[in-house]
Amino acid sequence: MQTPGVRALLFDVFGTVVDWRGGVIRAGEDLGRAKDLHLDWPSFADEWRGRYKPSMDRVRSGDLPWTKLDDLHRASLEDLLSEFGLTGLTEEEKDHLNKAWHRLEPWPDSVPGLLRLRERYTIAPLSNGNVSLLTAMAKRAGLPWDLILSAELPRHYKPDREAYLTSVDLLDLHPEQVMMVAAHPDDLHAASSFGLRTAYVHRPQEFGPAGEDPQPPSDLPFDVAAGDLVELAEELGA
Amino acid sequence: MQTPGVRALLFDVFGTVVDWRGGVIRAGEDLGRAKDLHLDWPSFADEWRGRYKPSMDRVRSGDLPWTKLDDLHRASLEDLLSEFGLTGLTEEEKDHLNKAWHRLEPWPDSVPGLLRLRERYTIAPLSNGNVSLLTAMAKRAGLPWDLILSAELPRHYKPDREAYLTSVDLLDLHPEQVMMVAAHPDDLHAASSFGLRTAYVHRPQEFGPAGEDPQPPSDLPFDVAAGDLVELAEELGA
Numbered sequence: 474m475q476t477p478g479v480r481a482l483l484f485d486v487f488g489t490v491v492d493w494r495g496g497v498i499r500a501g502e503d504l505g506r507a508k509d510l511h512l513d514w515p516s517f518a519d520e521w522r523g524r525y526k527p528s529m530d531r532v533r534s535g536d537l538p539w540t541k542l543d544d545l546h547r548a549s550l551e552d553l554l555s556e557f558g559l560t561g562l563t564e565e566e567k568d569h570l571n572k573a574w575h576r577l578e579p580w581p582d583s584v585p586g587l588l589r590l591r592e593r594y595t596i597a598p599l600s601n602g603n604v605s606l607l608t609a610m611a612k613r614a615g616l617p618w619d620l621i622l623s624a625e626l627p628r629h630y631k632p633d634r635e636a637y638l639t640s641v642d643l644l645d646l647h648p649e650q651v652m653m654v655a656a657h658p659d660d661l662h663a664a665s666s667f668g669l670r671t672a673y674v675h676r677p678q679e680f681g682p683a684g685e686d687p688q689p690p691s692d693l694p695f696d697v698a699a700g701d702l703v704e705l706a707e708e709l710g711a
Numbered sequence: 712m713q714t715p716g717v718r719a720l721l722f723d724v725f726g727t728v729v730d731w732r733g734g735v736i737r738a739g740e741d742l743g744r745a746k747d748l749h750l751d752w753p754s755f756a757d758e759w760r761g762r763y764k765p766s767m768d769r770v771r772s773g774d775l776p777w778t779k780l781d782d783l784h785r786a787s788l789e790d791l792l793s794e795f796g797l798t799g800l801t802e803e804e805k806d807h808l809n810k811a812w813h814r815l816e817p818w819p820d821s822v823p824g825l826l827r828l829r830e831r832y833t834i835a836p837l838s839n840g841n842v843s844l845l846t847a848m849a850k851r852a853g854l855p856w857d858l859i860l861s862a863e864l865p866r867h868y869k870p871d872r873e874a875y876l877t878s879v880d881l882l883d884l885h886p887e888q889v890m891m892v893a894a895h896p897d898d899l900h901a902a903s904s905f906g907l908r909t910a911y912v913h914r915p916q917e918f919g920p921a922g923e924d925p926q927p928p929s930d931l932p933f934d935v936a937a938g939d940l941v942e943l944a945e946e947l948g949a
Binding site: 541543595603604605607608611612618619620621625626643644645646 | 842881
């Protein structure tokens with residue numbers, strides 16, 4: 474292990490631990506079958522995710538007061554339903570579709586990898602998803618977190634400093650004792666700038682079969698790089 | 712079940728889920744054997760616990776800024792060591808003794824009861840213990856929490872309103888969908904006053920064999936009363 478002293482691992486969730494795109498498409502297809510709707514659900518999923526960062530940036534900039542991710546997702550969903558001409562859904566149907574983000578499936582290696590990592594480290598999500606979303610997802614998918622950490626606790630979305638350092642403080646550790654694990658270099662760059670260790674996980678399927686296949690960046694200052702969470706457990710001696 | 716609509720259970724921890732007195736005595740005895748110290752450890756445990764509420768009240772009143780329970784315990788420990796004439800402990804020994812509160816053992820019914828309750832409800836501690844204390848305790852003792860909630864998140868010790876209602880908000884529930892479970896009527900009275908449901912658990916051994924044996928109060932407005940957490944699971948249909 475190249476990272477002595479690490480005690481806790483914080484995981485980005487959407488894309489790193491679970492397959493958001495596949496889960497949102499599946500929820501759309503379920504709704505489509507039930508209501509006889511014919512829609513390009515992969516595009517719907519991509520457009521929904523496309524609104525994710527801009528909606529959080531409105532909170533980060535102060536343009537919006539603190540708003541849970543469930544509520545940002547819901548506002549984006551209302552826009553999307555109009556754009557895709559999907560009218561006439563009940564409140565209950567919209568709420569169920571919005572909670573597709575609670576029902577995402579882990580990548581096949583996620584649960585086995587986390588179960589190994591948990592033996593040696595304290596493991597928690599550190600996601601922009603709200604606490605109730607992350608809790609429902611973990612319960613349904615069997616993600617064996619020791620605790621749930623979220624941008625909701627300091628009310629600052631990643632990559633704001635508070636999202637990382639509040640988590641470090643709640644763990645009662647120093648930044649260098651905590652490793653951020655993510656498939657997204659921007660998340661890792663932010664974590665690194667605040668003193669955390671970093672592990673890059675390569676998730677070429679995040680954006681689907683036709684999506685971009687990010688190559689593991691070899692020139693970036695990550696402490697560890699792994700192909701999946703089982704490989705990460707190997708790398709970290711767990 | 713007399714409480715339809717309940718989705719989540721919040722548990723007081725010290726006394727309700729774990730045996731703080733037995734654990735602190737054991738930690739003291741371990742230290743005593745290692746250092747050839749002869750002390751009345753049961754009295755030591757009782758005196759340490761006796762400083763618990765007064766120390767939190769100094770934070771609740773604003774006399775002290777927010778201070779984690781680990782740090783309140785440590786300040787009380789320094790006083791106690793002087794009082795009991797225990798000098799010459801190293802920093803490491805004092806830290807280890809202070810973390811006796813991280814190593815408390817569950818009552819025999821706690822893990823089996825929680826495992827059943829977890830199938831039907833979201834379960835979390837809602838303790839004045841800090842997040843890292845509750846996380847370490849759960850990992851060591853196998854307490855199967857879905858998430859860790861703590862007075863540390865709103866930085867308000869129970870029975871302050873914020874301790875209960877921040878937890879309800881993080882769960883994205885209404886107060887009447889959340890049940891506080893505790894062996895202490897004052898905790899339940901506070902929870903009830905903020906709209907939560909309440910379950911009383913009878914823990915006659917909390918203060919040891921010579922301690923007071925509180926009778927289950929029959930005239931108090933608790934939704935449920937149970938002899939232990941397995942009985943609570945029965946009562947709540949889990």
